Structures are given as structure tokens and as C-alpha cells.
């Protein structure tokens with residue numbers, strides 16, 4: 001009986017390990033999602049700014065063309081001014097020259113302002129381009145490193161699955177059926193009893209059931225959660241239940257952290 005319980009617990013340990021590794025392998029790639037989102041957002045903003053800059057550049061070219069046209073018109077007006085035969089023609093041509101001069105001056109002023117802002121924007125965009133590229137490199141490096149981690153997890157998973165399958169082989173067929181059905185319904189199948197209380201559902205067992213467990217004559221089930229139960233103190237092997245596993249996993253880093261002080 002003791003051996004069957006131990007086999008069951010071993011199976012449970014490996015099942016837990018397989019589940020943990022599977023969860024880790026699934027969660028790992030999602031860790032880079034925030035970085036991917038940041039990058040997409042920055043790239044989107046950058047593209048919008050580039051589009052705006054291109055539009056401004058077009059406006060600037062159009063404006064330059066208008067100035068060139070104004071210059072030609074002014075030359076013609078100056079020609080008229082020189083050829084004017086009377087005061088009326090002279091004053092009309094001279095008004096035209098003045099108008100064109102003012103128009104050119106105004107447009108050149110606008111063009112200068114816009115050109116300055118284009119230069120500033122171009123400098124800013126170059127810097128942002130570099131930032132985005134840096135982020136892209138960072139993501140690529142992280143993805144590369146993660147590829148290694150995922151491969152490592154996959155290898156561990158293959159190993160854990162093999163160990164689990166071996167453990168399944170050592171458990172009785174009928175018991176395995178109960179075990180699988182409990183895993184499906186309850187998450188895990190075997191629970192220790194401590195001080196008369198099932199650790200799977202925290203119900204206090206009837207005293208007579210607790211006494212039966214003490215004799216270890218058969219594998220009993222908890223009346224409330226249905227899990228396969230055993231008295232913990234009677235099976236003082238290193239027992240890993242799913243609830244105890246995370247605490248055990250946290251212990252080693254603490255010990256490592258103390259090491260440099262020595």
C-alpha cells in the first residue's frame with residue numbers, strides 16, 4: 001500500500017512538473033508583448049510624423065515655385081516701368097512692382113519659417129529613427145535569448161514527460177483511472193491528511209476514517225473532495241504537492257543570495 005501511494009505521489013510530482021513547464025513555455029513568448037507594443041506604437045507615431053514632413057516639404061516646393069513666378073512677374077512689371085510713356089502707365093507699373101516685391105517678401109518670410117521647422121523636424125526624426133532602431137535591436141536580442149530559453153524548456157519538458165510516463169507505468173491501472181479522473185475534476189488527485197484534515201479541501205475527516213488511514217490497509221478517498229488521501233506523517237518521504245511546490249522552488253535563490261556575504 002505504501003509503495004502504491006509513493007508511486008502515485010511520484011506520478012503527481014512529475015505531472016505537476018510537466019504542467020509547470022508547459023505553462024512556462026506558453027508564457028515566455030508573451031513576456032515580450034509589451035516591448036512589441038511599444039515598438040509598434042513608436043513606429044506608428046514616427047510614420048505619421050514622416051508623412052507630415054513629406055507634406056510640408058511639398059508645400060515648401062509649391063511655395064518656392066510661386067516665389068519664382070512672382071519674380072518673373074516682377075521683372076515684367078519692371079520692364080513695363082522702364083517702358084512707361086506717361087504718368088498713368090508709370091504709376092500702374094510701379095504699383096505692380098511694389099505689389100510683387102511685397103508678395104515675394106511675405107512668401108520668403110513664410111518659407112524661411114517653414115524651412116527652419118523642417119530642419120528641426122528632420123533632426124528630431126533622425127533621432128527618433130535611431131531610438132526605434134535601438135528598440136528593434138533590443139527586441140531581436142531578447143527574442144534570440146528567448147529562443148534559447150524556449151529550447152531549454154522544451155528539452156526539460158521532454159525529460160519530464162518521459163519521467164511522468166514511466167511513473168504512470170508503475171501505478172495500478174484501476175488506480176490510474178481514478179487518478180486521471182480526479183486530475184480532470186480537481187486539478188490534482190492525491191492529498192495528504194495533516195492532523196485529521198484533508199489538505200486538498202481542508203475538511204476535517206471523520207475520526208474513524210483517520211484511524212483507517214493510520215492502518216494503511218487501502219487507499220481511501222476524502223468524503224468531500226474525493227481525492228486519494230494518506231496520513232502525511234506515515235509517508236515522511238520528500239512529498240511535493242502542487243501547493244507546496246512553489247515554496248520549495250523559492251528556497252534555493254535565498255540561499256544563493258546569502259552566499260556572497262560569507
Ligand SMILES: [Zn+2]
Pocket residue numbers: 191198199200201202203222223224225226227
Ligand atoms: Zn478533501
